[in-house]
Amino acid sequence: MFDEIINCPELSGLLRQTCEENDVCVTVCDELIGDDGLLRHDLINILKVDKYYSSSKMHNPPASIDCLIIIKTGDREFGLTLVELKGVSDARGLIPRKIKPKFDTTVCEFLSGRFTDIFERSDFTISYFHLWLVTDPYKWLSMSEGEYRKKVKGTVLEMYLLGGRSLQYQFRGRVATIKHMLPGQQVC
Known part of the structure; x- marks a missing residue:
């Protein structure tokens, strides 16, 4: 899949080294980073x-997520993580009808x-399919x-923690629900 992405001008122009926006990010584990400190593009691609x-x-473009993270998980197997990054000061900035x-x-x-x-x-399979809403509107990273x-509890984030059917998607036989994740969540 990575060769096809690189050979597609529309997609290769979307390749990035990070998934971050407005001080909100997803991190990448060391195994996917080369000796030069850059992503190992034979193992991971991040599309903006x-x-x-x-x-x-x-x-008038439609709304879309921030990043698609593709990780090679085996021979002709790839995992997909779709990431929406939201840097908001409180939960009122998280509007489900906009997300x-x-x-x-x-x-x-x-x-x-x-x-x-x-x-x-x-000719390849999807090993996992994740949908992440990455945000910390209350700055509670230090809490358990x-x-x-x-x-x-009782906020809009609870809906993402509980993951209702209305937040479910299916892609290539994999079913995923939009899940709330805190900034700095690691992909590996």
Whole structure:
């Protein structure tokens, strides 16, 4: 899949070394970073999907996630993590009706539509499919998971922690629900 991405001008132009925006990021484990400190592109690709759907490229573009992280997990096997990064000061900045369409566009239009010839090829498999909303509106990184869940109870973040059916997506036989993750979550 990585060769197809590199050979596709529209996708190769989206390749990045990091998945970050507004001081919110996802980290990459050391095994996926080379001796030069850069990503090992034979093991991981990070595509900045929202750059594909930008107003400079199309009139009135649909909303999309920030990053698609693709990790080679075996011979002709890849894991996909779709990441929406939200740097907000409180949970009022997390509006589900604005977040869900970003995943809709990326799964239905980007993966299964425009680039289906790359992402839905039958000669490789998808080992996992994750959907992450990465945010910490309350700056609670130092809390335990139990404390965090207690503070989030009754807020919009609780919906993402519980993962309802309305937040589910299917891609190539894998089902995933949008999950809330704290900034700095690691992919490996």
